[in-house]
């Protein structure tokens with residue numbers, strides 16, 4: 001099979017032969033005007049469960065991943081899973097998965113009964129265990145007035161995981177929780193609602209990414225009026241308003257800002273890309289945040305000779321018209337045509 005078109009982000013005409021699950025440059029450079037991405041990427045999705053505390057279901061996992069695939073999402077990072085089976089080989093017909101093991105929740109933090117519950121002193125060793133497949137996910141804070149995971153504990157956790165070759169994603173929404181995640185040297189801040197902008201240069205310098213998950217908060221903001229806790233309402237509303245200038249300021253400061261949906265149904269990363277554009281990211285950066293930039297950040301190659309044969313083709317340039325992301329013309333995963 002031969003795939004040709006204009007590759008993004010380089011905008012160069014390319015032509016590849018599919019060789020197993022790899023792309024091989026074919027030498028010809030004809031273009032029929034299709035625009036090619038190495039698939040979309042959702043860096044914050046939890047396939048396998050729908051509600052906090054649900055038991056993991058492999059059937060649900062497959063359904064979620066196939067929903068991603070049908071939308072052209074060929075790479076997913078799962079920052080926290082209820083999957084107790086950590087040595088299962090990935091299904092070859094499903095999108096590539098970056099796994100983080102189970103959510104790591106210390107007392108008073110996270111949904112009751114959800115995640116792996118541990119004491120603060122156990123966090124570094126538990127994080128190393130969960131990071132066996134690359135990532136681990138730490139619940140760094142929870143409700144607005146509760147203390148976050150202390151900085152010394154979080155720092156020891158990040159250091160231990162890095163020493164073992166893993167990476168750390170930290171859930172943080174309070175200003176203090178975000179600050180501790182940055183000072184501890186986390187690899188990504190998940191949500192980061194009340195992140196203080198003075199921390200952005202440090203994030204950029206040390207390579208801490210920001211995943212604002214607008215899609216998830218768009219739902220919270222719809223539901224928040226029903227809540228009776230005025231302090232919580234004010235905190236959520238304030239965080240929502242703050243998240244837009246934060247995403248833009250982060251991008252401008254050189255922080256890697258990425259698209260993660262953290263919501264259901266799966267397969268909606270194009271909507272998260274739209275939120276990033278609303279926040280003020282240039283369109284090309286927003287599309288990259290949900291495609292090539294995220295893929296590269298996860299250690300996967302783009303559309304290059306020898307790279308994986310993961311390609312989604314569009315009729316129009318998505319950096320000119322991001323709405324075209326909702327209408328993939330062709331989807332190829334691991335060298336197999338799926339649409």
Ligand SMILES: [Zn+2]
Nearest residue numbers: 044046080262
């Ligand atoms: Zn999440």
